[in-house]
Amino acid sequence: MSFNRPDQLLKLQESFDICIIGGGATGAGVALDATLRGYKVLLIEKGDFASQTSSKSTKLVHGGVRYLEQAVKKLDWQQFKMVYKALHERKTLLKNAPHLAYPLGLLTPCYTYWERFYYRIGMWLYDKISGSTNLKSSRGLSKKEIQQEFPAVASQHLTGGVLYYDGQLNDARYALAILKEAERLGACVINYARLDSFVLGQKSLKIKKVVFTDTCSGHSHEIxxxxxxxxxxxxxxxxxxxxxxxxxxxMKVSRGAHIVLPAEFWQGNTALLIPKTADGRVIFVIPWRGSVLVGTTDDPDTLSETPTILQEEKEYLISYFNRYSAKKASLKDISATFVGQRPLLQVQLESALNTDTKSLVRDHEVEVDGRSKLVSIMGGKWTTYRIMAADTLDVLEKVVFNQKPINCLTKDHVLVPESAVSLPEEIPSDIQAHLLELYGPAAGEVYSYGSERLLPSEPYLAGELVYLKKHEMAVTWEDVLARRWGISLRDEALAERLQATKKEAFAS
Ligand SMILES: Cc1cc2nc3c(=O)[nH]c(=O)nc-3n(C[C@H](O)[C@H](O)[C@H](O)COP(=O)(O)OP(=O)(O)OC[C@H]3O[C@@H](n4cnc5c(N)ncnc54)[C@H](O)[C@@H]3O)c2cc1C
Structure with missing residues (x-):
């Protein structure tokens, strides 16, 4: 069986131990963990995998400098524990799919000597909490050192800065890698499969069956x-x-908008953390796959399938970028935008309904409904997806299956196995870099589908389209452009040009 819809639909004839609804980071993590524990798993996702929040994150694998600051200032033990867990999880994410998650240096610029001292201590603490899982030690920098090493940063009024390290990930492809691995180990994984309802037991009102629609064919399934x-x-x-x-x-939903600029606006591989905006936010400027990502915002929002950026959000992000960047950008330089909705958990129901979303703890909770036995995993962040999955299954096994939890095996589980087909050495370097960046050990197999370029100056290949349909369950052009390649999130004009080359290959 391969990771494509026809093969997965064939697996639907039987019953399953665990059905997971949602194919973002959280659902993917649960699917792999449950499969490794030996359960028969079905995962259904109503759109494409990671098409909602999990492909619209700021793409940081981090403990959260801001959350650490809040934890210390408010002596908040819960917040501190969350930062600790996330910091220790960073290295695991990087280790298990090194072509999709890697270390990233971030510079915090300082404008007073007090700030230099404050952030130096803060980042030292960040390193210390990471312990043996620290990616690289932070260091203080003088104004002169910043001017020499980081010419992209506007140096006016600077007193110095602090350089520290977190991770960066290709979020959409990371989710796909987890799901592909779960499928390879036996799970049934289907996109464009929307849960419509549950069939409950007549007396117990416990869930007995899931009813979902295959939105490609319109067929309904009751499993x-x-x-x-x-x-x-x-x-x-x-x-x-x-x-x-x-x-x-x-749940409380908060929106986070990002703008993307061409690489020329931010030279080098180091990101910038703007630690405090006038309205108390943190904004990042991040070199990202040949572009520059600027974000994010954090405002209460109403739930939407397709949140889009507001003009005032674009203006806000550009104005902060221009304050800190040596090279200035204007609105017309923006090459793409995207907005994600954070699934924030309301901790204390009544008070949280009126809470500013910036102060809600980004931790997770597993809830089991006493009547239906629905297990909901709520809150969390990308960085902690694996811990969230393990917690979910531990609770499910104890409360729903009435058994002692089986050991979680995901910590050392490599997500993309070595392939028997290797990438030829004498292929153009841009194609080689592109295939290795996206597919890692599977690059050779992808290349075996053909070497014809879709556009003369771009490394995207016609053969890749065949591979994406057969082995990565891409159904529409949007699946390819936004998530398999991630182009429409970086360069909307290039995405259109690529789609025009072979419009008929996928549904629009
Ligand atoms: C702007 C922003 C920036 C962020 N940056 C970071 C960061 O840098 N680092 C970090 O660690 N975290 C970050 N996060 C948090 C992180 O992205 C989220 O916590 C994570 O992606 C949530 O994943 P999820 O799987 O729970 O939700 P989602 O990715 O939203 O997945 C839920 C899925 O359920 C599906 N679904 C819904 N209803 C149905 C149905 N009826 N049937 C079938 N499927 C259904 C949806 O289509 C969706 O794909 C950020 C979040 C936002 C919004």
Whole structure:
């Protein structure tokens, strides 16, 4: 069986131990963990994998400098624990898929001597909490050193800065890699499969079956399952109310907008952390796959399938970029934009409903509905997806299966196995770099589908389209451009040119 829809649909004839709803980072993590524990797993995703929040993150694998600051200032033990967990998880994410997650240096510019001292101590603490999992030690820099080493930064009024390290990931492809591996080990994984309802037991009102629609064919499926995990991120409350209409909402949605600029606006490989904007936010300027990512915002929002950027968000992000960058940009230089919705967990129901989203803890919680036995995994962040999955299954096994949890095996599980087909050495260097960056050990196999370029000056290949359909379950052009290649999130004009070359290859 391969990772394509026809093969996965063939697996639907049987019943499953665990059905996971949602194919973002969280659902993917649960699917792999559950499969490795030996369960028969079905995962359904109503759109494409990672098409919601999980492909629209700032792409940092981080503990969260801002969360550490909040934890220390408010003596908040819960927040501190979350930073600790995430910091220790960074190295695992990088180790298990090194072509999709790698270290990133971030510079914090300082404008007073007090700030230099404050951030130096803060980053020292960040290193210390990471312990043996620290990626690289932070260091203080004088104004002169910044001018020499980081010419991209506007140096007016600087007193110095602090350089520290976190990770950066290709979020959409990381989710895909987790799902592909779960499938390879036996899970049934289907995109464009929308959960519509549950069939409940007549007396117990426990979930007995999931009812979902294959939105490509319109066919409805009713599949017996022993347990259901709701991993639908911002959509969590909708699924909870389908299982038990009496459950009160727990999620609060916050929007985060990003703009993307061409690489020429930010030279070098080091990112910038703007630690405090006038309205108390953190903004990053990040070199990202040949472009520059600037974001993000953090404002309460209403749930949407297709959140789009507002003019004022573009202006806000450009104005902060221009304050800190030596090379100035204007709105017309923006090559792409994207907006994600954070699935934030309301901790104390009544008070949290009126809470500013910037101060809600980005931790997670596993909830089991006493009546339907729906297991919902809520909150969290990309960096902690694996811990969230392990916690979810531990709770599910104890509460729903009434058994001692089986050991979690994901910590040392490499996500993309070595392939028997190697990449020829004498191919053009841009194609080689492109294939290795996206497919890692599978690059040779992808190249075996053909070497014809779609556009003369770009490394994207016609053969890749065949591979993406057969082995990465791409259904529409958007699946290819936004998530398999990630181009429409960086360069909307290039995305259009690529699509025009072979419009007929995928649905629009
Ligand atoms: C702007 C922004 C920046 C962020 N930056 C970072 C960062 O730098 N680092 C970090 O660690 N974290 C970051 N995060 C947090 C991180 O991105 C999220 O916590 C994570 O992606 C959530 O994943 P998820 O799988 O829970 O949700 P999602 O990715 O939203 O996945 C849920 C899935 O459920 C599916 N679904 C919904 N209803 C149904 C249904 N009825 N049937 C089937 N499927 C359904 C949806 O289509 C969706 O794909 C950021 C978040 C945002 C918004």
């Amino acid at each position: 017996p399952v022993k347990a259901v995990v709701n991993a639908t991120g911002p959509f969590t409350d909708k699924i909870r109310s389908l299982a038990n209409p009496k459950m009160k909402p727990r």
